[in-house]
Amino acid sequence: MNYAQLLFPDFSLIACGWLLCRYTALDRRVWDQVESLVYYFLFPVLLFHSIVRSPIDFGATSNLLAAGLGVGLSGIALAYALPYLPGIGRHIDRREHAGSAQIAFRFNSFICLALADRLAGPQGLLLIAVLIGVCVPLMNVAAVWPMARHAQTGFLRQLxxxxxxxxxxxxxxxxxxxxxxxxxxxxxxxxxxAASLALGLMAAGAGMQFATLARGKVLAVSLLSIRHLILPLIGWGLARALRLDATQAAVLMAFAAVPTASSAYVLAARMGYNGPYVAGLVTMSTLLGIVSLPFALALPR
Incomplete structure (x- = not known):
């Protein structure tokens, strides 16, 4: 499977947004409105439709669900722990961490769906739909919590x-x-x-400033290491421990290694955090997916 070809559409849309914002009349004034459209209408419709399109069979997929939740909860715990780790925590800005912690554990649902289809056809699509339906609410709550907590705006009100x-x-x-x-x-x-995916990625590109990553290198490396190295290894261990069959294991490994969610930028920017920094992380994660996906799927099962 050509992972570079699979990830190229996401990366090219991010690049288009960056070029349009900087070299045409479609400047930040335009993209601020695009972000609002994506965040308040397009992405919610997309998420709702992705979850309701396939019935969730909890009985047939209980082990896969347990493994997927294990991967997700591990990512959340590791991301939340970063500011408190000795040697690393003192180099991490708490506000930057609140807005970007989501990079470590959220996942790109569209790349998951495309991979599952190529790996296992209709059965793979059904399995990944179950994971998406169960894990997306958890990931979104976990993404909002540190931002609401740091801004002291009230977690339940934000939810x-x-x-x-x-x-x-x-x-x-x-x-x-x-x-x-x-x-x-x-x-x-x-x-x-389809419109939400395209515009969300282009909005991420429009807000991207790679210089911001240089000011938070320790945080960026830590979050991307969790997303693209540690979580695939955790997924591999859970697949073996729960004795998933070949199809379920392949779907889980794809889920554990895909790039982070493209909507991470929109969420951070709309909640008043450093959108350009998060957009840079989304782009880096998309590139790293070219390496992490073959690595994860090649692990022995």
Missing amino acids: VRNPLIIATASGLVVNLLGLGVPTWMEPTLTRIG
């Missing part, structure tokens, strides 16, 4: 007002109730999802 949390929670409820989206709405929702 109930956060459109990504509302969309994922309502999607889970609809899925578990056995409801679905009417067939005539599917094309519209699919096109909204």
Whole structure:
């Protein structure tokens, strides 16, 4: 499988946003409005549709769910612990950490879906849909918590007002109730999802400033190491410990090694944190995925 080719669309859209913002009349004034559109409408529709499109069978996928939650919770714990680690913590700015901790544990759902389809066809898509449906709410809550806590704006208030949390929670409820989206709405929702991905990545590129990464190198290296080295190793250990079959193990390893969520930039920027720094991390994570995905999928099972 050509991972560079798989990740090229994401990276090229980020590059397009960067070029348009800096060398055309489509400057920051335009992209601020794009970010709002993506954050308050396009991404929520995308998340809701991704979760409700496939029924969640908890019984058949209990071990995979346990492993996926283990990977996710490990990433959250490691990311949260960074400011308190001896030797590393004193080099980490607490505000920068609050806005960018999400890089370590969130995942790009679209790359997960594309990989699962190539690795295992319809069965792989169903398995990754279960992981997305269960893990996205957890990841979004974990992403919001340090930002709300650092800004002292009230965690519960941020949760109930956060459109990504509302969309994922309502999607889970609809899925578990056995409801679905009417067939005539599917094309519209699919096109909204495609627009959210493209515009979200371009907005990340428009806000990107690599110079900001130089001012937080220890934090950047730590977060990206968790995302692209430690979590794949944890996923490998859990796959062996829970004796996942070959298909489930492949899906889990892809889930553990994919680049971080492209919406991380939009969330950080909308909540008043250093968007350019997070955008740089999203771009670096997309590039590192070219290395981490073959590494993870090549681990013996």
